[in-house]
Amino acid sequence: MYIRYEVSNKIATITLDRPEVANVQNPALLDELDEAWTAAVADDEVVVIVLRAEGKHFSAGHDLKGGFGPKPDKITLDMIYSAESRRYLEYSLRWRNAPKPSIAAVQGRCIAGGLLLCWPCDLIVAAEDALFSDPVVLMGIGGVEYHGHTWELGARKAKEILFTGRPLTAAEAERTGMVNLVVPRDELDTRTTELASQIAQMPPFGLRQAKRAVNQTLDVQGFYAAIQSVFDIHQTGHGNALSVNGYPALVGLEDMKNRIR
Numbered sequence: 004m005y006i007r008y009e010v011s012n013k014i015a016t017i018t019l020d021r022p023e024v025a026n027v028q029n030p031a032l033l034d035e036l037d038e039a040w041t042a043a044v045a046d047d048e049v050v051v052i053v054l055r056a057e058g059k060h061f062s063a064g065h066d067l068k069g070g071f072g073p074k075p076d077k078i079t080l081d082m083i084y085s086a087e088s089r090r091y092l093e094y095s096l097r098w099r100n101a102p103k104p105s106i107a108a109v110q111g112r113c114i115a116g117g118l119l120l121c122w123p124c125d126l127i128v129a130a131e132d133a134l135f136s137d138p139v140v141l142m143g144i145g146g147v148e149y150h151g152h153t154w155e156l157g158a159r160k161a162k163e164i165l166f167t168g169r170p171l172t173a174a175e176a177e178r179t180g181m182v183n184l185v186v187p188r189d190e191l192d193t194r195t196t197e198l199a200s201q202i203a204q205m206p207p208f209g210l211r212q213a214k215r216a217v218n219q220t221l222d223v224q225g226f227y228a229a230i231q232s233v234f235d236i237h238q239t240g241h242g243n244a245l246s247v248n249g250y251p252a253l254v255g256l257e258d259m260k261n262r263i264r
Contacts, residue, residue, distance in 0.1 A: 004020070004035065005019070005020055005021050005029075005031060005032035005035050005036075006018065006019065006020060006032065006035040006036050006038075006039050007020045008039045008042060008043075010043075010046060010048060010049055012200065012203065013048065013049060013050040013051065013203040014049070014050070014051050014052075014053055014196070014199045014200065014203055015039075015042070015043035015046065015049040015051070015052045015053065016053045016055065017036065017039045017040065017043065017052065017053065017054050017055070018055050018056065018057060019032070019036070019054075019055070019056035019057065019061070019062060019120075020056075020057050021057075022056075022057040022058025022059070022060075023058075024063070024066075025058065025059070025060040025062065025063035025111075025112065026056050026057070026058065026060060026061065026062040026063065026117075027062065027063045027064060027065065027066045027116075028062060028064065028065050028066060028116050028117075028120075029066040030086075030090060033090045033094060034090075036094070036120070037094050037097070037098075040052070040097070040098050040101060043101075043103065044101050044102065044103060049103065050103065050104075050202070050203040050205075050207050050210070051103065051104050051105070051106065051199045051202050051203045052101065052103055052104070052105040052106070052124075053105070053106050053107075053108065053195060053196070053199050054105065054106070054107045054108070054120065054121070054124055055107075055108040055191075055192065055195065056108075056109075056110070058111075059110070059111045060110065060111035060112040060113075061107075061108075061109040061110055061111055061112065061113045061117055061120075061121070061133070062112075062113060062114070062116065062117030062120055063112055063114050063117065064114040064115035064116035064117050065091075065115065065116035078245070079245075080238065080241060080242050080245060083238070083241045084238055084241075087148050087234075087237075087238075088234070091116070091119060091147070091148035091149065092148050092149055092230070092231075092234050094119075095119045095120075095122070095123045095148075095149040096123070096149070096227075096230070098123040098124070099122075099123035099124075099218070100218065102211045102214065102215070103207070103210070103211065103214075104125050104126070104202050104210050104214060105123070105124040105125050105126070106124055106125065106126045106127070106128060106195055106198060106199055106202075107120065107121035107124035107126070107127045107128070108128050108130075108191050108192065108195040109121050109127060109128070109129045109130065109133045109135075109173075109182075110129075110130035110132060110133055110188055110191055111130070111132055111133065111134070112134055112136075112170075113133060113134065113135045113136070114136050114137075114138070115136070115137050115138065115139050115147050116147060117135075118135065118137060118147055118149070118151070119147060119148065119149045122149060122151045122155060123149070125214060126183045126184075126198070127176075127181065127182045127183055127184075128182070128183060128184045128185075128186060128191065128194060128195045128198065129173040129176060129177070129182045129184070129185050129186075130173065130185075130186060130187070130188040130191045131173055131174075131185055131186070131187055131188060132173070132188050133172075133173040133176070133182075133185075134170035134171070134172060134173075135170060135171040135173075135176055135181070136164070136168065136169065136170035136171065137152065137164060137165060137168075138168035140165055140166070140168060141168055142240070142244075143240050143243060143244060144237055144240030144241070145165065145233075145236055145237065145240065146165055146233070146237065147237070148234055148237050149230060149234075150229070150230060150233035150234065150236075150237070151230070152164065152165060153229070154221065154226055154229075155179065155180075155181040156171075156179045156181060157179060160179055173185045184198070
């Protein structure tokens with residue numbers, strides 16, 4: 004079990020519980036996470052969903068060594084596309100569109116695939132030590148699968164972060180509007196729970212309508228179409244890697260690891 008799930012006082016708390024490896028995401032963790040989101044949405048007692056993580060870091064992203072499972076005799080772009088479209092795109096979009104308010108509590112490193120967990124949430128509370136990054140350009144790919152960068156950061160800041168691979172601090176993320184609140188690390192859970200409790204007192208139908216109104220506005224502006232089309236751009240990185248070395252884009256992996264340590 005990689006996920007803990009509990010409900011109390013109208014709040015469903017989903018916890019990433021793989022702290023010994025900085026909550027990296029293998030297929031089993033993502034499947035369990037989606038099951039927890041589904042349970043929270045189905046539970047009429049739940050008004051607000053909180054996503055948090057055990058340990059020093061929120062999530063170091065995808066398990067790049069085991070994310071595709073054992074190396075098969077032959078791997079095709081279709082195999083990669085199918086696996087990533089399910090767990091890295093469809094899951095994130097489903098969590099984003101869950102009809103209940105959600106809050107991500109982020110501490111430490113939130114790297115690449117970690118963004119696919121917090122960006123779908125409606126609000127983000129960040130510890131002062133939180134660092135957000137997407138260094139996958141080092142792997143020859145233009146960004147993670149759920150490409151929310153432009154929407155979360157604005158075009159120029161999104162380009163800067165992608166072009167350099169450097170992490171965005173919690174304070175910077177708050178200034179862009181990506182983060183709602185920055186708090187001391189030892190207050191992260193308390194402040195997140197306080198915010199969730201405040202929201203949980205609101206009428207659930209009103210919250211659902213408010214969330215739909217904002218998300219629908221973003222979709223009218225092109226969010227959904229952009230996310231889908233940029234996912235296909237992401238796959239060209241894998242296609243290039245397959246043509247060069249016959250396996251998913253892991254070129255530059257060691258350089259990326261060195262930069263994020």
